[in-house]
Structures are given as structure tokens and as C-alpha cells.
Amino acid sequence: MSNSPSIILEKLKIIGVDKNYEIKFREGINVIWGDVDCGKSSILNIISYCLGASSIDTYDELDAKARSCQVFARFNGVRYIFERDLFDKDQYIKCHKEYLSEDKSPRILSPSINKELDAPDGYISFFILDILGIPRTEIKVSPSKADSTMNRVGFKDILKFINLKQKDIASDSMLSMNNAARHVKHKEVLKYLLNIHNEKISSIHAEISNNTTSLKRKESEKKGIFKFLEDTGFDIDYDYEKKLLESDFLISEIDNTINSMKKDHRLKIEFSSSVKNELSAINEHILWSAEKKKELIDNLEKYTKLKKSYLEEMKSITTTIDIEARFSIIPDKEINCPICSLPQKGILKDESISIDSLKHEKLQLKRKITGLSSLIDNTRCELSDIERDHKIALDNLDKIQSKYDVKFANEVSSLVETISLLEKEKIEILSSKKVSQRDKKIISRLDIIDEEVSNLEKIISRLETDLVKANENATNPTDVIKNLNDIFEDLMINSGLSNMSNVYIDKKMDYHVRNRAFTKLTSGGVRTITSISIFLSKLVYAINHDSNFPTLLMLDTPGNNIGRNRDSKFNDAESSDPELYENIYRRLAIISDLAKDADKEFQIIVIDNDLATATMGDPRFYIAKRFSKSDNRFDHGLIDDIRI
Structure with a gap:
């Protein structure tokens, strides 16, 4: 089993003005489908926002009825609840461990790295890295320059690799491919997630040193509190x-x-x-x-x-x-x-x-x-x-x-x-x-310190294991890229597209289909399938190999540019092939089997306008929600008490 971290979303809850709204998820493949303009895509956007994304685009129903959002999720098996104001992106984010309680003070986290020192418990992106056991690191903004600016990697950077937005499918905006500087940074983050980041061994040494210093500081703080409590006759074991x-x-x-x-x-x-x-x-x-x-x-x-x-x-x-x-x-x-x-x-x-x-x-x-x-x-x-x-x-x-x-x-x-x-x-x-x-x-503060000490110990242990692997095996980046390339090639060949020759990932970690770079592809259907395969390949890699990739993927409208039924109004014949659409879901089912064989937790949440035939009656697919504007048996949208 790989040591890739896992995130299993359990529930999204919208705290409303008059009532609350929620949608529950399961481990494995979750499908949310229904009519267009029902707010389906906003579900994934709200989840990302609650976990630290910079902003969110709201809509009329949300503006009228909602106040804040809560995401319930298991991070490496431990439940955390994040709560954030929907309309004030600068307000601190609250984080509860295991359950919500008025008697237990939540962590107070900054939504912005610029306010990291202002919040009592730091920056949310770094906190999520800690609870996932992912070591913090810095990457060069310009890898070819010796004096390049170093940027700290946070969970916010990882979100871009596990949330494929509808607007990015088949688009040059995916992973900022249309912005050279940002795309280079994303590729450096990708190397970090694949454990092939440049100067890996020296970076691990630096991280072990930094985390050990933090661990000693936390242990010293804990010791000081214990000494004070003992001197004042405080009963630590009292219920x-x-x-x-x-x-x-x-x-x-x-x-x-x-x-x-x-x-x-x-x-x-x-x-x-x-x-x-x-x-x-x-x-x-x-x-x-x-x-x-x-x-x-x-x-x-x-x-x-x-x-x-x-x-x-x-x-x-x-x-x-x-x-x-x-x-x-x-x-x-x-x-x-x-x-x-x-x-x-x-x-x-x-x-x-x-x-x-x-x-x-x-x-x-x-x-x-x-x-x-x-x-x-x-x-x-x-x-x-x-x-x-x-x-x-x-x-x-x-x-x-x-x-x-x-x-x-x-x-x-x-x-x-x-x-x-x-x-x-x-x-x-x-x-x-x-x-x-x-x-x-006071006891809660000790519990927080204990948790921080435990997280640091896990990180140090993971880093020491990574250091041993780095020194003994000295993983060749070429091998990692080859493994990722094999997964990507398999996904493309079995996608249903014709002429899948010259499908590969080059040394610069750019994706090619039919011997053309992704940005040079002209077919909307091919771009769509390639976009999905790029993201799925990383998920499959994380399931089967050690990495820093969370085994979570949020996929918004994979049928974009692909018609379920062949129709003459489509100019691109490939785009209207229903088999392409069905094959997307068949590949998801195969990934579910791979995860089961690897004994690895994973989760995929798919937003779509249709329900693929391949999902019907298949226990590997959980229909988390269906929305309909015309059928009163189903909710109109996540905000279900407004009818327009």
C-alpha cells in the first residue's frame, strides 16, 4: 500500500439564514447530477473555498439563503471540520477536530499566508499539510536560476491538482498552461508531490532540522505548562x-x-x-x-x-x-x-x-x-x-x-x-x-500541543523514511515520469479516441497526444479526454506509489465538449461519440477496483449534467445527489427552498 495521504470528504453543510443545507459523500466514487444552472459546480467550489481557496463565486440563491459553510472530512483517517464565512473571505477559518463542541475551542486559522502570524493557529494551507503528514517545503519560482525566489508550498497549491474545474477542462487555463511563469511553478509543485523535487535530499535534511526544532519548542512549552500546573496543584486527570x-x-x-x-x-x-x-x-x-x-x-x-x-x-x-x-x-x-x-x-x-x-x-x-x-x-x-x-x-x-x-x-x-x-x-x-x-x-491547550507534537513526530518519521529511501534508492526522476507516463498512456489508449499514437509525458513534464503538446491540440473532444486523463493519471499514481498526492479528485462536468448521443449539429465527430462519455465512467470504475486491490482509501466526486449508463446499478458509484428544476421528487439545487 502506498503512503500517499488520503482525504475523504464526508459532508458539505451550508449554514443558512432560515435552515441548513447539506450533502453527504462516501469513500469511493460519488456522482452529483441534474439540470444545468442548479448550482452543482458551486458544490466543489465551496468545498475548495472552505479548505483554503482564495475566493468563491456565489450565486443568487446562495446570496439570499446562506451565511457560512462547513466541510466534514477525514484526513488520513482523522476527522476535521472546517467552517468559513461565505461572504467575508478575510475572516478567520475555524477548525474542529473529531466533532463540533461549544465547550471545546476550535483552531483559528488564517485564510491568507499574509496573515499567517495574526491567526492564533497559523495558515490553513500549512495546517492541512501538517494533518496530512506532508512535510512543508519551498520550491524555486524559476528552477533554472540559482538566485530564484523560493515559495512555500501549501495545500492551496495541491488543490489545483485535485480539483478539475469545468472552465479548465480542455482549456489552456488548466494548470495555468497559458501562463508560462505560473505553469513552471505548477510543475515544480508537481515534482514535489511526486517526490522528485530538485535537491530532494538536502531539502529533507532542512525539513527534518526545522521540524525537530519546532518539536523541541512544543515539548518545552508542554513541559512548562505541566510544571506550572503541578506547582499550582492542578488536577490534570480530572474529568x-x-x-x-x-x-x-x-x-x-x-x-x-x-x-x-x-x-x-x-x-x-x-x-x-x-x-x-x-x-x-x-x-x-x-x-x-x-x-x-x-x-x-x-x-x-x-x-x-x-x-x-x-x-x-x-x-x-x-x-x-x-x-x-x-x-x-x-x-x-x-x-x-x-x-x-x-x-x-x-x-x-x-x-x-x-x-x-x-x-x-x-x-x-x-x-x-x-x-x-x-x-x-x-x-x-x-x-x-x-x-x-x-x-x-x-x-x-x-x-x-x-x-x-x-x-x-x-x-x-x-x-x-x-x-x-x-x-x-x-x-x-x-x-x-x-x-x-x-x-x-487549559487541558484543551495541552491536547492541541499533544496533537501538534504528534503531527511533528509523524512528519519527522515520514521525512526520515523518505531520507532513507532518497539515500538508498536515489529515485531517478526518469523512473517516476515513466510510471506516470504509462498510466497516462493507458488512460488515453482506452479512452475510445482513435489514433492514440505518440502519447507521452516529456522530460519537462508536458503532456503530448498524437505527438502534439496539449496546448496545440485542436479537437475539443481530444482536449477534454486529455484533461481528464492528466488528472486521473496523478490519482492512479498516488494510489499505487508513494507520493505527497492526496487520493482525492473533484471532477466537474467531464462530459464537457462531449455529447452523450451522436448528433449532426456537432462539427467534431469525436466530440459526439457517446462511447467517449461512457468510457470516462468505466475508467473511474476501474480506478475504484485498483484502489480496492491496493487497499488504499480514495475518493472521486463527479459533477455532471447527465447520468452515464455505465453507472446505473453499479455499486461502485454512489449517487450523492440529483437536482431537477421540473421534477418535484428531487431538490431544485443545494439551496432547496427557493423556486425560480
């Missing part, structure tokens, strides 16, 4: 999730009990809203004063420790001044040491710290100690005031309760007392819940 659930349950039970009491007819008549508000205000004040007291105690302890350290330092300086005064005498004159009684020679003036400097430092410390003493006194006074205020609030609470008991007799006063006690209990639980939420966030 904070369970504690939060228990707190929510208790709060819910208290609220239900209080609401039930308030529904009592007599309570509605006799319960004073002003007293209730007063009780609530006092309870809030009690909670505040308790928190303030803890803060002041912590500050007092901090100030006291700091003052103690200053006193010790001033004592040390005083001793130094005393010794300096005794020993700063005429050189070579012996005197008896006041500590050990042994004869000592004087110290040269220019070898010691001046008395004036020491006295100045001592004076500064005295001022700091005086300031701290004043701060400590003020803190103690404030603490005393808070404690007195806290006691007064408790006394007031008791007084109000007593007054209420006298006024409303035993039944009502008992009811009020119960509600008051429940309110107190709720406040205590809420206070405890806040602490648990804070502690859970």
Missing part, C-alpha cells in the same frame, strides 16, 4: 467534561425547581419582585466580593514574596558595602579577615564595584520596599474592606430573609428561603462551572 455536564444538569434542575415554585398561585400574588431583585443583587455582590477577596489574597501573597526578595537583596548589598569598606585599602597591605581570621591583601579599587553604586542600588531597593510596603498595606486595607463588605452583605441577606419570614408567615417565608438557598447554590455551581470551563480550556 472536566463530566463536571461541566453535572453542573449543567444541576443548574437545570435548580431552574426547574425555582420555576415550579414561582408558578404557585400564592407565590404569584405575594412574592415581591423588589425583594427578589434585592436578593439577587445581594447574591451577585456576595459572589463578586468572594472573587475579589481571592484576587486580593493572591496579590498580597505576590507582593509579600517580592518584598521579601528585595529585603534579601538589600541585605546582601549592605554586607557587600561593609566588606568593601573593610577591604578597599592600600594594595599589598595584609589584614586579618573578620570571617576566617586569615591574613588577606587589599583589593584594588578598579577591580571592585564602587561604594557609591552599591549605595545607590540600596537606596533604589529601599524605595521599592517602601512602595511595596505601602501597596501591601493598601491591599490589606482593601481586603479588610471587602471582608467587612462581604459580611455586611451576608447580614443584609439574613435581615431581608428574617423580615420576609415575619411578613409572609411560615409557608411563604419557607418558600422564599428555599428559593434563596437554591439561588445561592446556583451561584456556587455557576462559579464552579466557570472554573471548570477555564480548567478545561
